[in-house]
Amino acid sequence: MNNTQDTIINGIISGDYIIIKEFYKKHFPQVKSYILKNSGSEADAEDIFQDAMVFVYEKLESNSLKLTSSLGTYLYSVCRNLWMNKLKKNKKMVRHEGILSVSEANDTDILEDIDKTERNYVYQKYFLKLGIGCQELLALFFKGTPMRDIAKQKGYSEAYTRKKKFECKNKLEEMIHQDPVFQELKTDAK
Numbered sequence: 194m195n196n197t198q199d200t201i202i203n204g205i206i207s208g209d210y211i212i213i214k215e216f217y218k219k220h221f222p223q224v225k226s227y228i229l230k231n232s233g234s235e236a237d238a239e240d241i242f243q244d245a246m247v248f249v250y251e252k253l254e255s256n257s258l259k260l261t262s263s264l265g266t267y268l269y270s271v272c273r274n275l276w277m278n279k280l281k282k283n284k285k286m287v288r289h290e291g292i293l294s295v296s297e298a299n300d301t302d303i304l305e306d307i308d309k310t311e312r313n314y315v316y317q318k319y320f321l322k323l324g325i326g327c328q329e330l331l332a333l334f335f336k337g338t339p340m341r342d343i344a345k346q347k348g349y350s351e352a353y354t355r356k357k358k359f360e361c362k363n364k365l366e367e368m369i370h371q372d373p374v375f376q377e378l379k380t381d382a383k
Contacts, residue, residue, distance in 0.1 A: 201264055205246075206253050217242070220265045224272045231276060241279070245271040248310045319368040327361035334358055 204212025224245075225238040233241075245268055252258035260267055320328060326347075333343045344354040 198260075198264060202253055205250055205264075213246075216265075217246075220268055223269060227269075227273060228276055232280065233276065237276075237279075241272050241275050244275055244311070244314070247314060248275075251310060251313070315369055315372050316365075319365055319372070322368060323361060323365060326357075327364065330354070330358055331361050331365065334362075 201212060201216055203209075205216065221238070221242055224242050225235060228238040228241060229235070248271055249258070249264070249268055258267070320331070323331070330343060330347065333346065334340075338346075340354055340358070341351050343358075344351040347354060349357065
């Protein structure tokens with residue numbers, strides 16, 4: 194990896210607005226062109242690019258991305274796979290352009306990672322819509338903190354804490370289950 198690539202990766206991980214903006218300006222037009230040629234709109238291209246950036250960010254942050262090509266090439270491949278996956282769900286045809294193929298990554302692995310990222314995105318989107326109290330309580334619960342310890346931290350009785358956790362979790366599940374992306378993912382899992 195060269196210094197420029199390191200700078201871009203570090204900028205993406207740290208959320209450096211200028212680096213991310215430059216990366217977007219450089220790579221979005223190619224993604225947009227591909228999606229427009231394959232039954233998509235500019236809004237579709239923006240959504241796919243955003244989803245791919247979240248996917249790449251998570252891979253970079255967890256240090257699980259092993260690049261054998263440039264980050265831009267990898268991102269384009271993720272976008273292409275996301276779009277092909279969406280078109281398959283909608284049963285549309287894709288025109289394959291033989292450019293910028295994914296290095297040694299298996300398309301199936303990428304699609305599985307993308308599905309996982311989409312599920313995490315839906316979860317996080319609605320988790321953040323919960324009130325702070327519910328977020329804190331569920332975060333402690335999901336970390337495996339015992340209910341009595343959560344009750345102590347929150348200053349509630351253990352019975353109230355259990356009731357509140359149940360209400361918060363149900364509210365979160367209800368929002369998630371109504372999301373169209375979740376419905377799509379649920380359909381694909383069958």
